[in-house]
Amino acid sequence: MAFFFVISSLFLSNKSYAGIIKNDTLAVLRKSPPYNNSTSKTFPDFTYQSATDTNLTKLRNVYKLDEIAGKGKDIERAINLLGWFHNQVPHEDVKNIPLLTAENIIETYRSTKYAQGCYGLAIAMNEIFLSMGFNSRIVICFSNQYPFPKGGHVINSVYIPSLQKWIYMDPQENAYIKDEKGNFLSIAEVRQHLIDGRPLVLNSTANYHGVPTDKMEYLYNFMGTRMYRFICPVNSHYSSETRDGKTLEYVELLPYQSVEPPFSIYETQQTLKYRVVCFHTSNEKLFWQLP
Known part of the structure; x- marks a missing residue:
């Protein structure tokens, strides 16, 4: 089975909202063991490709991203980029195209109207950032x-220097999250707010195919079942998820003493065309370390 089909199958039915808040939606998350931030580091440092990279420079120039981002604060610029890309390529539960780069994803939709699953959207959004x-x-x-x-979703974590923190952003829904005081929240903070029952505020511009996103359905039904464990590529760069001929490294954050998956396309494996190495940790401070 082709890699891009296997990837797609993990994230199908992303929009199967239940319409009401299920009683057991957050039960597993709230009963999960805590993280253990005293464990030692067992994985490489995360890396982030410089905007001076030839491919990233081309992406920035082709789509005039400087103009799209504007000259406001860094968080405002990030939000502008999120909103722009959300309107370039819609979400559909489809097979991923073989070459998952921002330019190819955008141009494929423009020429054929072939949309992308959340995985492809997050890859493209990552390159844009x-x-x-x-x-x-x-x-x-x-x-x-x-x-x-039982349910997966792919989003982005963006570091905002002026806030000195990671911020939750979802290109599928044009979504970001704040607390009741107006503070932007990270993925880790959204997860903890769900566990604690603290208020979450979804931006009013969040939408799916032009229909406003329902906060309760999106955060409590949908994301509430998908925030038990997180996986990030070690190296964040252009065409990072192209596998053939490469060794790809991931880090997976699991609650302490959770059972590691026996098999996943992200788990350590060797094929004829590529190699995958997955490191595991229960130390959220190390996993979410600032760049």
């Missing part, structure tokens, strides 16, 4: 179900 000098990650969000996750 990198091209504009933002340190950014692809973040794969899974449930605790093994070997096949």
Whole structure:
């Protein structure tokens, strides 16, 4: 089975909202063991490609991303980029195209109207952020179900220098999250707010195919089942998820003493065309270390 088909199958039915808040939606998340931030580091440092890279420079120039981002504060520029890309390529539960780069994803949709799943959207969004000098990650969000996750979603974590923190951003929904005081939240903070029952504020411009995103359905039904474990590529760069002929490294954050998945396309494996190495940690401070 082709790699891009296997990847797609993990994230199908992303928009299967239940319409009401299920009683057990957050039960698994709230009962999960805590992280253990005293564990030692067992994985390489995360890296972020410079915006001076030839491919990223081309991406920035072709789509005039400097103009799109504007000259406001860094968080405003990131939000402008998120909104622009959200309107370039819509989400659909389809097979990923073989070459997953921002330019190819955008141009494929423009020429054929072939949309992308959340995985492809997050990859493209990541390259756009990198091209504009933002340190950014692809973040794969899974449930605790093994070997096949019961629901998965892929979003982005973007470092905002003025705030000195990572920020949750979802190109599928044009979504970012704040607390009741107006503070932008990271993925880790959104997860903890869900566990604690603290208020979450979804931006009013969040939408799916032009229909406003329902906060309760999106955060509590949908993301509530998908924030048990997180996986990030070690190296955030252009065409980072192209596998053939490469060794790809990932780090997976799991609650302490959670059972590691026996098999996943992200777990350590060797094929004829590529090699995957996955490191595991229960130290969230190391996993979410600032760039």
